[in-house]
Amino acid sequence: MADVIDLANDHADYLLQLALERRQRPASAVSAQFCEDCDEPIPLLRQQTIVGCETCVSCQGLRERRR
Numbered sequence: 001m002a003d004v005i006d007l008a009n010d011h012a013d014y015l016l017q018l019a020l021e022r023r024q025r026p027a028s029a030v031s032a033q034f035c036e037d038c039d040e041p042i043p044l045l046r047q048q049t050i051v052g053c054e055t056c057v058s059c060q061g062l063r064e065r066r067r
Contacts (some may be wrong), residue, residue, distance in 0.1 A: 035059050 029052030035042055037059040046053055055063065 037062075 030053065031047035031051060031053045032046065032055075033044060035056040036054045038056065040056050041055050042053060046057065053060075
């Protein structure tokens with residue numbers, strides 16, 4: 001009986017992992033070239049790494065501290 005339960009748990013875990021992977025894929029949002037808060041250029045590496053970013057690192061840090 002434990003084997004059937006283990007298989008069911010493994011299958012459920014597999015399906016959960018698939019759902020999480022699909023959810024984590026960002027939409028095809030385009031990153032801003034200039035920060036929405038300070039109008040400074042956002043480095044290309046940040047634009048490519050953080051898909052859909054709207055702020056520079058400094059301004060994003062300020063936003064997160066305010067929350």
